[in-house]
Amino acid sequence: MSADRPLKVALFGSGRIGQVHARNILANPGLELVAIADPIIESAQALAEGTGAVAVTTADEVFAIDGLDAVIIGSPTNTHVDLISRAAANGVAALCEKPIDLDLDRVLACRDSLRGSETPLMLGFNRRFDPNFSAVQSRVSTGEIGKLEQLTIISRDPAPAPAAYIANSGGIFRDQSIHDLDMARFFVPDIIEVSATGSNLFCDYIEEAGDFDSVVITLRGRDGEQITIINSRHSAFGHDQRLEAFGSEGMLTAGNLTPTSVRKFTAAGAEEADPYLNFFLERYAEAYRSELGSFEAAVRTGTACSPGFDDGLQALLLANAAEESARSGRVVKIGQA
Amino acid sequence: MSADRPLKVALFGSGRIGQVHARNILANPGLELVAIADPIIESAQALAEGTGAVAVTTADEVFAIDGLDAVIIGSPTNTHVDLISRAAANGVAALCEKPIDLDLDRVLACRDSLRGSETPLMLGFNRRFDPNFSAVQSRVSTGEIGKLEQLTIISRDPAPAPAAYIANSGGIFRDQSIHDLDMARFFVPDIIEVSATGSNLFCDYIEEAGDFDSVVITLRGRDGEQITIINSRHSAFGHDQRLEAFGSEGMLTAGNLTPTSVRKFTAAGAEEADPYLNFFLERYAEAYRSELGSFEAAVRTGTACSPGFDDGLQALLLANAAEESARSGRVVKIGQA
Amino acid sequence: MSADRPLKVALFGSGRIGQVHARNILANPGLELVAIADPIIESAQALAEGTGAVAVTTADEVFAIDGLDAVIIGSPTNTHVDLISRAAANGVAALCEKPIDLDLDRVLACRDSLRGSETPLMLGFNRRFDPNFSAVQSRVSTGEIGKLEQLTIISRDPAPAPAAYIANSGGIFRDQSIHDLDMARFFVPDIIEVSATGSNLFCDYIEEAGDFDSVVITLRGRDGEQITIINSRHSAFGHDQRLEAFGSEGMLTAGNLTPTSVRKFTAAGAEEADPYLNFFLERYAEAYRSELGSFEAAVRTGTACSPGFDDGLQALLLANAAEESARSGRVVKIGQA
Amino acid sequence: MSADRPLKVALFGSGRIGQVHARNILANPGLELVAIADPIIESAQALAEGTGAVAVTTADEVFAIDGLDAVIIGSPTNTHVDLISRAAANGVAALCEKPIDLDLDRVLACRDSLRGSETPLMLGFNRRFDPNFSAVQSRVSTGEIGKLEQLTIISRDPAPAPAAYIANSGGIFRDQSIHDLDMARFFVPDIIEVSATGSNLFCDYIEEAGDFDSVVITLRGRDGEQITIINSRHSAFGHDQRLEAFGSEGMLTAGNLTPTSVRKFTAAGAEEADPYLNFFLERYAEAYRSELGSFEAAVRTGTACSPGFDDGLQALLLANAAEESARSGRVVKIGQA
The missing domain is CATH 3.40.50.720 (NAD(P)-binding Rossmann-like Domain)
Incomplete structure (x- = not known):
């Protein structure tokens, strides 16, 4: 083309x-x-x-x-x-x-x-294109921190979606955690075990829908890597989107974003940053642009899109396994679908 | 007296x-x-x-x-x-x-x-007296971040203890994680469920001893609070001792400590801090002093020591439950001992 | 229009x-x-x-x-x-x-x-449109830190311009410092005294051109405000562009920018950020866009541009005064041109 | 002995x-x-x-x-x-x-x-023993950032001393700035020029005593090094005690100290640290201990104390020169006393 x-x-x-x-x-x-x-x-x-x-x-x-x-x-x-x-x-x-x-x-x-x-078919896991997360993934993959051992992903939305949305969302694992499950696979493609727990801590209509508002998911990779995902449907301080990659030689982290580099110092406290960017449209603005560029390049060159259809399937399998684990109290093994 | x-x-x-x-x-x-x-x-x-x-x-x-x-x-x-x-x-x-x-x-x-x-009998869970962790606990208990919903404890030793020590340590859950399980109880005294996973990622003699070198533990409190503990027997960048208390109104975190406030800026990177304090003798020096002062005060006034014998018992019960969960792949319910 | x-x-x-x-x-x-x-x-x-x-x-x-x-x-x-x-x-x-x-x-x-x-005529002092500096200026002007008392501007280029450029640049005060002198006026429009000192610390061809490679300028505003500008023609760690506004009730600072939020932790050091954005094209990319938007709005609405011609004149007067002070060793009073 | x-x-x-x-x-x-x-x-x-x-x-x-x-x-x-x-x-x-x-x-x-x-005779310039400042000085002296070019010292007291103290203090240059002038000499022993400016911005009784409440001092070392000292008699956010050493290969900074590593995140702002340690008794507690240890060692070994009498004399000469410059509006050259 x-x-x-x-x-x-x-x-x-x-x-x-x-x-x-x-x-x-x-x-x-x-x-x-x-x-x-x-x-x-x-x-x-x-x-x-x-x-x-x-x-x-x-x-x-x-x-x-x-x-x-x-x-x-x-x-x-x-x-x-x-x-x-x-x-x-x-x-x-x-x-x-x-x-x-x-x-x-x-x-x-x-x-x-x-x-x-x-x-060409690309799946819109836009966070893979976030400059912060992708820099960590890229630096981990070049061995900058040795062998990856533990990955911690903290991902909280600023506020719950409306009740009508929740009802058709497929539940927090398939709707919110799925992004983090794909992020886990971005670092550790082969996941073999899923364990999860869910709680209802603050939102009545989520509980009434039979869904959780807060979950913790633990994954294990083929080589024993441990991945922890912590999700909440709300966060008083804005979109909380962080990850830490801990390896044998060190750690790389990616933190939240503020609109400016301004810090405030008063008798009440020091070094106060601006409130974090509030939600995904601001937080991942650059990721959406970069995703589109990657898609364009794949279409023009005819190379396979990444993430692709199979990544969407695998993330759904992990979300389903997490739901099953949270309901049964048992670790769920991941096979081949 | x-x-x-x-x-x-x-x-x-x-x-x-x-x-x-x-x-x-x-x-x-x-x-x-x-x-x-x-x-x-x-x-x-x-x-x-x-x-x-x-x-x-x-x-x-x-x-x-x-x-x-x-x-x-x-x-x-x-x-x-x-x-x-x-x-x-x-x-x-x-x-x-x-x-x-x-x-x-x-x-x-x-x-x-x-x-x-x-x-008077006090149990030496010295981390409760760390000025950073105790400040977070105190501020959480006064409601500064609303209702506590998720607690994340990351605790990594700088390097594995020798093989001889490991063999008699009782295993990572009872030897290392027990500090973090007590820290969990410092924030959320009533734990009702324990789930854990263990991996062997870097230390042969730990694996040969039938023990894990890396574990993740998920706890649930009576009110649904979710607590995550991430442990490793090593850390290239020193004693990694952090916690995050996430509540309905905000978050309080306590981070690692550096020997000085010095930061370095070069063409290779910016804002580089000193390596972290290496191990518990340095990291918890102030905690040990403060613990001793608290013990002295309890002895002089005849008030009950905190943490006391029951805290030691409860932490052991949680460590045992974590071990059981990691071996069985099932959530373990905590009853009354 | x-x-x-x-x-x-x-x-x-x-x-x-x-x-x-x-x-x-x-x-x-x-x-x-x-x-x-x-x-x-x-x-x-x-x-x-x-x-x-x-x-x-x-x-x-x-x-x-x-x-x-x-x-x-x-x-x-x-x-x-x-x-x-x-x-x-x-x-x-x-x-x-x-x-x-x-x-x-x-x-x-x-x-x-x-x-x-x-x-309409606008002068391209683009740094007034930097989101970080403009946020500080705006928050200072609304009284967030009380009365402004001391302003510190640190501004270092990554590397000296070539000798041919230096020869026709008008000297560091009129070429580099002029941006910071305008920034001083953005916060404190009425400057009444200028004092400066210049050194030749690292660049032979700048010295041969009779120019300085490093300068410090002290300004005094009409109400006694003290403004310090620190300039260098080089910086090993990238474009160093910071300011601190110190007021009677607190302080607001704006710091350097990194391409990502990634931090690195190893045995050599902790919390290391990426190297800073290297030069003004990256550092002030957003400022140039915002400047253009402000110009467009002024043209469409017919309102006066800010900064305008007089701001360009005043900055030049300050640069000339700084040069005179650095050469004479005396404070130079600023009158009306 | x-x-x-x-x-x-x-x-x-x-x-x-x-x-x-x-x-x-x-x-x-x-x-x-x-x-x-x-x-x-x-x-x-x-x-x-x-x-x-x-x-x-x-x-x-x-x-x-x-x-x-x-x-x-x-x-x-x-x-x-x-x-x-x-x-x-x-x-x-x-x-x-x-x-x-x-x-x-x-x-x-x-x-x-x-x-x-x-x-043996030691002068009590305790800040030379502050672990943060002394680490920067030591690392600069081993060439970690190449040749030192610009040193910036920001030093603000939390609140003005009482009027009676001010009256007998010898003025801000000899009473407060003298610590920073000695710190300048700690990095650059040979100072050849002093320039200063003083303002009265917030304290009537300091002005009535003929003294300044805010000053900026610029020094030049024998090799052209530029040193800037910014002082205020008050600071809403506690004892503001920082320095930055900028060299040909990078920069080392030492920042303010907080009582804990706790950070707060709310809808109002992110990463807020505790208020800074309030005044010199807390801020320099470790420095006083270390100073005493250095004195003891010098007495026991019979080696010369550092800082000694001449350091006290030189700092006074610089303070006098700064006062003269602030009054006359001229750079003051430093000779041999």
Whole structure:
């Protein structure tokens, strides 16, 4: 594929995440936003205005676009499998937001349907592209801290999603922890055991939905590596997104981000930083841009996307195992799906 | 007991920890070191020299001292139960290093023998007296971060103890993690569930001894609080001793300590601090002093020591439960012992 | 001026700073880059390629453009006065890089020629738009630390400019310190005294040019505020750009920036951050974008630009005073120019 | 002198600083506190109680003590010259608090009277013994950051001394800045130029006494090194005591100290440390202990004390020069006194 013309890209979904992708596509000279699809046409139109993209309501209209190179799938989770399949069938590259689906059987069926396809497909585990986390992963992989032994991931959202969202989220393991489970696999691809515990500490409607608001997950890698994930659905001090990689020769950590480098000193306390960036749209703004760039490069060069479909499947298997462990009080072994 | 004369204190054990206690007793004007007991008389004599204390080999000699107020038990673990019992029988206050014993039955028998005794007895969980951890605990208990929801304790030794020590240590859970299990109880006294996993990542002789070199423990408190303990028998960057208390209104953390506030800036990196204090003698120097002061105050005022015998028992129960969980792959419920 | 069409902007200069402005104009949907002027036409053409802008060699061609709204002047210093004057004469708004000119008489003559002109003119003291420094200035101005008493500005370049640049730079006070003198005025507009000292510590060709490589400047504001500026032409650890505002009720500081939040811990040291961002193009990338946005807003709304021509003049007066003080060993009083 | 018996030490002065020294002498097994002298006998008696020292009112009584090894002079400044002279005449080592005297002529006359004396005499510039500052100085002197180019010392007291103290203090340069001037000489012994400016920003009674409450001093070393000292008589956030050594290969800094390593994170701000240690008794507790140990070692080994008499003289000369510069608006050259 020629590098001398922009890729024609269509976007599914014009909600919060769709808007992020739309802005990044427009700011990327290698991409041309040709269509925005949303059943709520007013929403698609509002986002498309002034961008040169057409607003449509159906996937049929999108895949009928002449010379379409790629789609970005930011529509609701239950549309992902269908859109992934149609993109592959049409030979159109796809970048799909996580998760592939909440139902393992549908994911496995989708995998079967894709077998043999060489159309690029990237899963939207955007945190792999966060400059901080990716720097740690890269430095660990070059042996800077020797052999990785323990990985600690702390990930807390600023506030619980609304009750309606929670009800259809698939539960905290499949909705929130899945990002951290993928991050675990970014460092330690082969996970063989999952143990988890869940609590209801502060949110009534999450408890009423039969879900947890706080969980701790312990994973073990093939070589005995120990990975701990600590999640909460709220955090008074903003989006808490950190990790620590502890190895035989040292440790690398990635911390939270403040909007400025300003520090305050008063009689009440010293070195006070600004409150942390509040949520993922700010915290991972750079990660979304970098993810899009990686997707573009894979499409242009025809190399395999990373993370890909299998990463989405494996993260779902780990989330399911975590849920099973938290319910049963037993370690769950991970086999091959 | 009068405050206008120093308390007469005898010390069992003249090894590494005995030396710490000896120095702190000598520097404390409220305490008088009258005897040091060690079967290796040369060791006791060397430590006693110039201090005014007599060097002896047996407990009989110690408990025969006229007007003895207190003993500090820093001798090997298998002497603890006997010395605790004899101190109580003689009406002599005791500060005993952890653990009470590695064998639960002996600990329970000791507890029965102490029933009714009002002689002060303190367990040497010195980390409760670390100024950093105790400040966090105190501030959490006054509600500064709302309701405590998740506690994370990271505790790594600089290097594994020698093979001979490991063989008699009772295993990592009872030897190393027990400090962190007590720290968990310092924040959340009622623990109802324990889950743990252990790995062998770097030390052959620990593996050969059937022990782990790296463990992760997850606890749950009566109100659903989640506590995570991450341990390793080594750490390239010194004694890694941190905790984070996450609550509904915010978070308080206590970090590692550097010998100075110096930072270095070069082309290779910025803001580099000194290597961390290497091991517990330096890291907890202030904690040992403060512990001794607390013990003295309890003896003088006749108030109950904290932490006391039951704290030693509970920590052992949790360590046993963690071991059981790591071996069985199941959550272990904590009942009443 | 209507907000519903982009402003037509021409750029003078296609060097390092011109390239920064070109990228920022292209990324700003409110601006249209219509021309790039540079006597070295190949340079202008290379930068213009694919942008839709025409490449020209002369100012005549630029000011002949129909409907031109604004020019950005990033050409050599000795062209600034002429281009500012022509922009004003043509009713075209201008954003001019500092300094206006190295010669005070030419600056004063330019000021006279502009008298009565209402065409927007902004001086490119980009650091006022750095999010960190501007946050401190804004918080100081709202009284967050009481009355400002002492301001400390540390500003070191990573490495000396080449000898040829130094020879025509006007000297360290007018070339490097001038940014910090403007920053001083951003916090304390009325400066009444200047004292300075210069040293030659590491760079032979700077000494041979009769210039200093390291200077310290002390300023006094009308209300007695004390401002200290510390400059060096080199810094082993990257662009060192910090300030501290000390007030009656506390202190606010703004520190250096690292590319990531990663920290490293080894036996050699703890908490080591990445090397700092190396030079102004990275360090002030956001400041240049924000400056351009402020300029656009001023042009659209017709409000006065800040910083403006007088800020450029005052900074030059302070730089001249600093040079005089460093040469004479006397405090120099600042009058009205 | 034999190391196998404690040195007999007498203390002049039982005020704030005398109490610090008394505690440190008592805690040092190599020193025996034999007498405390103070014209206010009740004060001497109160401090001596229970220590074994006798309380006296006159120097005659002190120097009549048989076998006296050393005196520590913590009495008012105007007694220093006389006590230093008498100690030397009696062959008794002395550790004298700064300054030697506020009057240069008396200091010079004292120097003449000491010529030929080999009795150890140490000046109490305690900050040289601060573990943080001394680590930076030591690392700079071994070339860790190449050639030292710029040194920045920020030193602010928490609150102004009372008016009565200020009136007899000799002014901020001789009373407060003198510590920082000595610190400058600790890094750069040969200072050749002094420039200073003073302001009255917040304290009326300091202004009425003809003194400044805020000063900035710029020094130049023989090799062109630039040293900046920033002083204030108050600081809302506690004792502000920092320095930065900038060299050709990097930078070393020493920062303020907090009582614990605890950090707080809330919606209002992140990473907030405890308020800094409030004043010199806490901030320099370790420095006073270390200073005493260095003095003891010098007395025992007969080596020259550092800092010594000449360091006291040089610091006074610099303070006088700073005052002259602040009054005259001119750089003051430093010759040989």
